[in-house]
Amino acid sequence: MATKSSNGISSDDIKQVFKASDSVEPKAVLIQVIVMTALSGFMILAFNMLRPTNKNVYEPKTTYHAQDKQPPRISSSFFGWISPLLYNHERHLFPTLGLDAIAFLRFLHLMRWLFTATALVSCALLIPLDLGYTITNNPPQHDILSSLTIRDVQGPKLYAHIGCLYFITLLLMVLVYYHWRAMYRLRHQWLHSPEYQHAFYSRTLLVTNIPPKYRSEDGLWRIFDGMNLPYQVTSVHIGKNVGNLPQLVKEHNKNVQDLEGVLVKHSKDDPYFQERPTVKVGGVLGFGGTHEDAVKLLSHKLKQSAAAAEKYRLQLLRHEPNNYGFVSMASIPAAHGAAFDLRNEHPKGLFFELAPNPKDIFWENISLSKGERRFRTITGFILMILFCTSSLIPIFPIASIANLDALAESNAIPFLHSWVRSSPSSYALASGVIPPTIAALFNLLIPRLMRWLSKYMGANSFTTLDRVVIARYFTFMVVSQLVLFTIFGVVLNSVLEIIDAAKLQKPTLDSVLNNLNKLPARLTRTYVDQSSFWIKWFAGFIIVFDLAQITNLVFVSLKSRFVGRTPREVREWTKPPIFDYAINYSNLLFMAAVGLVFAPLAPLVPLAAAIVFWTSSWVFKYQLMYIFVTRVESGGRSWNMIINRVLFSAAFMQVIAIFTIGLQHQFESLQFLASIPPLIMTILFKQYINKRFANDFQYFLPHFEELARAIVHSEESDVVGRKLEVRYCHPALHLQTELQMPLVYPESLLLLRHNSRTGKDRHRNRSRGVDVEKARPNSLGSVVAPEELVEGVTVTPVNEVSSLSASVVTTLVLI
Incomplete structure (x- = not known):
């Protein structure tokens, strides 16, 4: 005879839940986690074996580094790489890695502690509550994974999820404020550093879209003389048309x-x-x-x-000058002050901005005319819309594969139905591995195509291009993977229900419309049901493939053995590679968005996100310390837009939670009203952050007492030394170095x-x-x-x- 506990749960009820868990989806998740964990262990083992004998691959920065940027010493022992990661903190790494790398590591630090605390609270609070509710009420079509989510929970127990929503919002606000304040301090420390204070580009302005009558050095002088700016100009240089x-x-x-x-x-x-x-x-x-x-x-x-x-x-x-030029100012505060004052001003159609580092410039884009830039912008957006529209085609099959369990049970595809009956283990393996693998492969091409389109549309520098790619790629991923992916899942489930109903009786118009009326509730239900897909997707990122660098090793080895390597290739391949901030930021931001969206709904998702961010923080810290270098230091300029997208993800989480809770009681319950304040808090917090930090983050605008200590350069030294022309002459004109x-x-x-x-x-x-x-x-x-x-x-x-x-x-x- 079944015994009952004090809360009315019997042993038969518990057995019923685990009996229902014999479906494919829990097995698929478990298989994916086991496979990827095993692969991760193999990669770590391969890394430990290969690292001591292949230092040019795993530690190139120990050999090739600037004189004052030597990485910490690292042992060649089996686990000798762990100690430097443990004992070298931000104050040790800031002088050698630069602020861009420190900002990236701070973002990982923020995310790992956010999801660690979120996972601890949500798993400890929500999992027992949701599981107990499911066992007590025994809703239809449930398994162990759905029993750990908000999907079937109703009534006062929803307040636990609302409390978790408040906790996540407040925790995120505290962490964002703490790291924003630290980054604000580090940014100003970098602006005051000798590296920036003695850089010529730090006191230079870029002027674009210069009208023909002003395309000369005298014309540039007249432009600034006519604006009556309270800043001294020391030299000017007009760009040259380099043709072919x-x-x-x-x-x-x-x-x-x-x-x-x-x-x-x-x-x-x-x-x-x-x-x-x-x-x-x-x-x-x-x-x-x-x-x-x-x-x-x-x-x-x-x-x-x-x-x-x-x-x-x-x-x-003898050729004509081009439509861009550079202007050097007497001091860094003068250049930043002029750029700040002219950021929204366009006299004579001119555009003013702080000049990028010469190594950072896309010279083929900087000389685009206003008409060419407008044409490229329009055609680029058309191409991007066409690409984004066409990319929706693979999303439907991915959504279908992600719902293999539902397809098999509906018998809509006889092959799947017979497969799951004859070999459930192989079916669970395919269901667990194939969907996230296809999604990952599909996403390999997207950021690179985004980069090409953004460059085509006229980005002037690598750092600007990185920020544009992050913004567009993140938006695309959220819309396609978190919105349309779920909508396609809803459509698929609705079609399957209509097919099942048609087998019993002939469908009528009223039955179809009644099925469509259930779409809002089915939308939120599908969001929760797809949490298992995202657990499998996160499990694919547990693998530390980048740490082992297997692809690089195999490619170089095969080419050296069967093709041969030229001295130039040896020189290029043994240099530290460039770290791709745009793609890595975009992928991590999307992980954060997924983890936040499901945090108050399905506690296992933020747990998976916490594991991935802890793993990523260790892997990327090693790579930034010993493998990769920053192409051009921007002083952490991407930080503001990164945090903006984290706050957007939090707002998206709150909107989904509001609709999920509201649909339980037709938006008429106290639970629905109680779930709204976190969204308002996030919006107000974003406004506060902008006013407190963001508006003063880009420019070096020192206080009055600091102006007296600023280094002031004379017009004579800049003009006689031709410093501006030497640094900002088109590289192709230096044939001795370019050929x-x-x-x-x-x-x-x-x-x-x-x-x-x-x-x-x-x-x-x-x-x-x-x-x-x-x-x-x-x-x-x-x-x-x-x-x-x-x-x-x-x-x-x-x-x-x-x-x-x-x-x-x-x-x-x-x-």
Whole structure:
């Protein structure tokens, strides 16, 4: 006989819940978690085994770093990488990593503690309550996962979810205020740092959309003289129209890399140089044509492309100026003050902003005219709308796959129904792994396409492009994955219900309309039901794939073994790679949005989010300390927009919770009214944050007493030294630095010399090698011989290049 507890729950009731949990979805979630946890363990093991012998992959910053930005010392022992992560905090890392990296780590710190506290409270409070309510009332079509959510809870017990909503809102406000205050302090510390105070771009303005009559240095002087600004201008520089020169430089550099590839591949295939490499010229579809000496042909192309670029550059000296220019101010406060005063002013159609770092500029975009920029903006938005619309096509099958359990039970697809009956384990595996995998693969292309479209639409700099991509990609993900994905799930479930009803009796118009009237309630129910999909989706991010860098290791190893690597490729691949803030911020922000939306509805989702953010904080901290570098330091400029999207996610969570609770009692209960204040609190808090921190975050506007200590530069020193022109001249005009010269190994010089055809000459040249006494080490620790002229082509023989350890291939083969 079943026994009952004090709250009226019998053992039979508990057995009933777990009996209902024999459905596919709980098994699918469990299988996904187990598979991804096992893969994560394997990746951590592979990382610990490969790291000591492949430091150029896992610790490139220990070798290649600025003099004052050496990363902390790290041991080569099995777990030697953990200690630096534990004992190096923000005050130690700020001088070496920069404020952009510190802001990224602070965001992860905020998210991990937000979801840790949320998961502890919601799991401890809501899971027992929801499970007890489900056991007591035994609602239809429930399993262990739905029993842990708000889906079937009604009445006074909803106040527990409302209390959790208040807790999450207040906790988020406290954490955001704490980190905003810290970032505000760090931003001003960076603005006062010697690195920024002595940077020339920090006191420079960018002026775009200059009318034709002002496109001269005298015109720029007249513009600023006519505005009567209380800031001293020390020098001006008008941009030059470079025409096709960048394309000529790009073509020349491609010829250089093609020649290097031919030399390395032929040296690998024919180490004794019995035959010279050839290439087919002419012909159609592989038929016809003649075989030419590849080295001679590419050498001839190099000489022609270099001469064409130099000739074009000399002609540019007589070309007209462009529609942009740069203006240097006497001090940093003067430049920031002028940019702040002119941020919304457009005299004569001009646009003023703080000049980016020269390394940060998209030179092909900065010179766009107003008409070109407007055309690109319109066409870019049209393309983006078309892309976003077409991207909805894969969402429906993903939503269908995410509801495989419902499809199988409805028998709408006989194959699925028979599959789940014959092999429930394999069906659970497919249901658990396939949907999040497809969603992840689908999302690989989106941010890169967003980046291309945003650049096409006229972004002037890399840092601006990053912020634009974050904003657009996050918006797209929320709309497509959190809104339309759920709506498609509702439509699918409604269609399945109509199909099931049609099997029993012929559907009428009234029955169809009655089914449609249930859409609002079904929408909130589907949100809750899809929490299991997002648990599986989060489980896919537990894998620390980026930490192991397996893809990079395999690619480099295979290419070095079967194709060969040129000295230039070795140099580029062993440098620390650029950290992609835009994509990583976007993915993490969407994780935060998912975790927040389901926090008061399904407590297991914020628990999964907490695990992912703790894992991500460790992985990204290691990567920023030892692997990746920031392309151009912006001083944490993205922080404001990141926090804005976190607060938007909180508001979205509150709206979903309000509708979920309100629909339980037709929006007429006290619970519905009690769920509204958190949304109002979030909106008011956002206004306060803007007034307290955000409005003063971008510009360096010191107080009166600080102005007296500001470094003031004279007009004479800027004009005589031509500092502005030197720093903001288009890179293509510096042909000596932009035109590459071939980097070759000493043995490859034999292919570049006509007089080394005989075996005797080959032996003499090979034994001659390079005079190491005259060689000089380059910035990467390589030994580079002085340039020499071979067949009219200037080359740099590389005697020794720091490359990936040969044990990479051996280790991978053994594994």
